[in-house]
Amino acid sequence: MAVSFDLFGTLVDVTRPDDPAAAVARELRERDVDVPADWTDAYREPHVDAPEGAEVPLPAHVARALASRGVDAPGNAPRRAVVAAFDPEVAVRPGARDAVAAASEHGAVGVCSNCAVPGLVRTTLVRADLRDAFDAIVASVACGWRKPDARVFERTADALDCEPADLVHVGDSGADAAIEALGGTFVDVRETPPGELADVVASLAASTASAADSDDSSGPNPGGSR
Numbered sequence: 001m002a003v004s005f006d007l008f009g010t011l012v013d014v015t016r017p018d019d020p021a022a023a024v025a026r027e028l029r030e031r032d033v034d035v036p037a038d039w040t041d042a043y044r045e046p047h048v049d050a051p052e053g054a055e056v057p058l059p060a061h062v063a064r065a066l067a068s069r070g071v072d073a074p075g076n077a078p079r080r081a082v083v084a085a086f087d088p089e090v091a092v093r094p095g096a097r098d099a100v101a102a103a104s105e106h107g108a109v110g111v112c113s114n115c116a117v118p119g120l121v122r123t124t125l126v127r128a129d130l131r132d133a134f135d136a137i138v139a140s141v142a143c144g145w146r147k148p149d150a151r152v153f154e155r156t157a158d159a160l161d162c163e164p165a166d167l168v169h170v171g172d173s174g175a176d177a178a179i180e181a182l183g184g185t186f187v188d189v190r191e192t193p194p195g196e197l198a199d200v201v202a203s204l205a206a207s208t209a210s211a212a213d214s215d216d217s218s219g220p221n222p223g224g225s226r
Helices: 019-031 037-042 058-067 077-085 096-104 120-127 152-158 174-184 194-216
Strands: 003-005 012-014 090-092 107-111 137-141 167-171 185-188
Touching: 003 096, 003 152, 012 107, 019 037, 019 058, 019 077, 037 058, 058 077, 096 107, 096 174, 096 194, 120 137, 120 152, 137 152, 152 167, 152 174, 167 174, 167 194, 174 185, 185 194
Parallel strands: 003 107, 003 167, 107 137, 167 185
Antiparallel strands: 012 090
């Protein structure tokens, strides 16, 4: 078994730009990019034809939005502008550290997070002093799929060396609850008091581990002792 945690809204709260389009535009101008007059419209329009469930990296979207208005951004300006625009202040949510510690006593622990900004998940974990608490980190911008798509949970389970059905996932949205479609277990932090989260996670992790061990011991044993 293993436990994965959503990041934003589950383990941490972060500051976000009130107006993402304006924040990105400001950072583009800082990098000598000629931002079009109708940038807000361009930013809101879809520019990448991605498969259903796929994550579109925000720098790719920004570059395409600029190109749609005839602007060629130099070098990696879109990526640097996006990273700067979404540079967060981070606060760890009540009960989060205890829940991660409790989960780690029963098996592998990871992060499974939707995030279209490259590097933001790791930056957030470092600022929260949580980076070393996890055995695996799966961000949608890196793996290519975003929750609720099954493939992001499958990547997470694989990274934690378990089956999706043996994964306990802790989150704060219906997208996180999609783990249940794969046979896994969902813990909703919106319905679990912070002071009880560690005990709930530990109990589910332990019961899932026991069930997995039972399944292993009851299976066939070709060539083994009788």
